[in-house]
Amino acid sequence: MTRSVPAKAAVYALMLLMLVVFIGPIFWFVLLAIRPADTFFTMPPVTAFTPIWDSVNYAFGDPGNNLPQLLNSLIVAAGAVMLNLPFSLPAAYALSRFRIKGRKHLMMWYLGLLMAPPVAFLIPYSILASAVGLKGSYFSMILILQTLTIPFSIWLLRSFIDEVPVEIEEAARVDGASTATIIGRIVLPLILPGVIVTSMFAFVFSWNNAAFPLVLSNRETATLPVGTLRYFGTAGVTWGFIAAAAVAAMIPPMLIFLALDRYVVRGLTFGSVKG
Amino acid sequence: MNSTLAHRPRRLPAFIPWLLISPSIILLVALIAFPLLFALKNSFYFWNLQMSPTPMGFIGWGNYEMALSGGFFFGALLNTLLITVVGTAIEFTLGLAIALLLVHKVPGMNMTRALLIMPTTIAPIVVGFLFRYMYDPGGGLIPWLLTSLGIPLPPQGILGSSTTALWAVLFADIWQWTPFFAIVLYAGLLSIPPDIIEAARIDKASPWAMLMRIKIPLIKKTAMIVIMLRFMQLFNTFDLVLVLTKGGPGASTRTLGYSLYQYGLVDFNIGLASAMTWLMVIVVNAIIALLVFFAFKEFD
């Protein structure tokens, strides 16, 4: 298909265009964090400048309000990932392996949960968290985030389990292994790539969520996306500070996706052809 | 290959699957039911925090009437459906086109693909800030680029004109989510068994026919899931609107999600916002039901 020279050139041209369109804006925002204030809105764009670190220093050095938020985001997102698997893995296993009545509807129900408008839930969740004494805690955020992560994870994990030949399990079952042993010792190692990619998405969804932490966190537990909001004032936007905090908020998910890239494609088929 | 166990001779007790599934269901029901029931109850009460910290009384369908009256609801519904349908369609089409590009095995393609997913990993609120910065009529990158290319822009700016504002909001969403479609569809394309493609090639199927008759049908299930996912997220769009336009100019970018935000978190009219919540849940459920009925008929 791509043997002829013009075709190859066309592929490269499109590839370049794609990178410019999808990566260019991110790069542009990164520059905002380190460019001098008088070039924020200069057109044609000023690309040659001496980087200044004032904004980054304000966000993460002195007074550095965003530094603890970075840690909070990490705790919340990692916590959400850890709570997610014990709930979604067994469910995904059962939905893959057993011919349960209403399986299709159950799968749809999980997906349907994502349709609820998140804005509507902020006040009820805030009341709920207070009622059980969890308001402001990491756990309240981790728990509520499960409404986003579990449904998605079940769908992803199920497609992985579908592809594990059932015969392997059969042998173990004949030897008297319990369901828990089978999931833990046999299925889990085989679908490890799936668990990784599921966890990546759970991490990123939780990391990026701004709405729930907005009402559930407090000063000590606020996450980074909430932290970026403060710079959007009524008297002005501190563009440099926003960019510094926002770029820091972009880095961990990006690093994770770049480092674990080989799992991404493998993980996102949703059991395409097999179904 | 049949991958279910239940029909095998050594039957497991019937409660085992439910034992595995129920924790997730119980947790999710517990977390989702409370706000939905909270909204259901309060949608019939007069509870406006500007008036009183506690509900002031039962008013029947009053909140629903208020939400539906004044022409806001249908205008917002129209905007919402427009960005939902058009957005999903564009993201799917563009994503598929990119996926077809990605399958070309040339040096650098893997790196490109790995980088491509980056927009999707950014927090939506940050995408809002990013585009607000880039759309700025007084020195933003996008107006400058378009003007340099000779494309005339409305004098009010991209976000200031009712003809372009909604599309500009949508564009930010497309930028963020097209890569997601692309990667998912690419993964789908890769999982098509090569012998099927080979057989079609021997039959001298045209590339177009190959795409429409073989590739798309084979990745249909994947595509449908992603389309549904995006459909639901787009239907609830409010964060981009909040950062970019506040629903303006006029009501041209007001979506249902933004109306809900306005009622609930600006006016703090809990009763009205609750009614709005249920109206939205009903509308989106009806659409999803249609989708499921038609598109997921044979889904197992």
Place this chain on the structure above:
Amino acid sequence: MMTTPKISRRTVLKSGAALAGTSALGLKPRRASAQDKTLRVLLAGDPFYYAIEGLADQFQQATGIKLQIEAISLEALQARLTSSFISNQPDADVISVDQMWLGQYLESKWILPLNEFIKADKDTDIADYVPQALYSMNTWRGQVGTLPVATYGQTVLYYKDYVEQAGVKIPTDGSWSWADYLAIVEKLNGKDFSGAKMAGTVVSGQQPAPVVHMFTQLAASMGTHWFKQFPTGKWDFEPTIDSPETLEALKTFQALYKNSPPEAVGYNWFDAGMRFAKGDIGIFYWWTPYAYLCKKDGYMTGKDSVIADKIGIARLPTAPGKKQVVSIGGHSLGIAGNTQNRDAAWQFIKWATSAKTQKEMALFNKFGYQFSDFARPSLYKDPDLIKIYPHLPGQLADLEEGNGKIVRPPCPVYTTLEGIYGLNLNKVLSGELTPEQCLKETSVFFQTILKGNFLIPYQQASYDDTLDATKALMASLA
């Protein structure tokens, strides 16, 4: 820290004062009984916040109270506060309270009235406040609910060099009418100046709050009211915005937009202000902080704008035969009703709003001088401050003509009304509605909303909320 035995308020006040004394002598503060106290402060991220943040150490050293200040955007702030109050979970000890929500916060007991605190604490120096500011922002039904930490009026700013070159004479003392103002704007529009195509003015057209904040100033100074009778006398919320005066104001506003950059239809507060700072606008009126904000080319960047030393300041125009009414807004601090640290919270409020701290905030120079929003007349006469902020005398005169309760009346459903008003005003700018249609439709909507919220007819108790009542209240607390 919850288990610390409850210390009486007076003890804390005394030790706080003693500590303030020692720190003034440059001594290392003694560890006080309040040392373990952590005070949570939740604010909006306006200019005053950056100064408070920079001075927070002073407070901590003087009182031994550890501060945790958090600043978020106005919308996020409201969401956080409201959800914390209806779930009755303390989120912060000191909060900034929007003046539109003051009545509701007090009546819901979400904040504590400050009357007793002020009375008990003479060095609050309540006499040193512009009464109009307290009246507009901080009082409700005879109670002081908050104290102002940043107080804004509205004023006219113009680009001196350009105006001079265009041969326009601007009366700076307020002896001009809105018709004069519009004529000047039209004269200044469309000319070239130092390489730029100049616009006569710039408006803030974004809905809901920005456009309402700007238009209502113009309307109020033409003598309009939102309602038949509020906040004085016997309240009657029958809307009166569909009046000839408001129509004239709206037509003027529409004409101002025609002489401003078309993008202004989507401009929020700072978009409009920063546009002026870019040097292609002749004249505009806006909140007073822009007198110093426009000297910088970006928010908290510390870099001078092109017009930094070329900004002229004038008092707002009036309408013939009408008494000037200036919009007053800003940020005020209150004590959260569900706090455990009310005494420490009061200490902080007293500190942040004191003349001494306010002056230091004005002299805080991390991003350039970015604070002159005082409510205390004494600071407006301070020569050190006038040297840095030459607009202060005019600003005080503006505040003294201020009446926030007329310009944007803090009636119970204000934010809902503002939402509708803002939408329709924005539609006038974008050409979807004529001024006549806008006011008619808005009026009908107002009526529906006010009836739906049981405010028409008004059956609850009225409160004759006059400036004199606030003056009397101040005297009784002094």
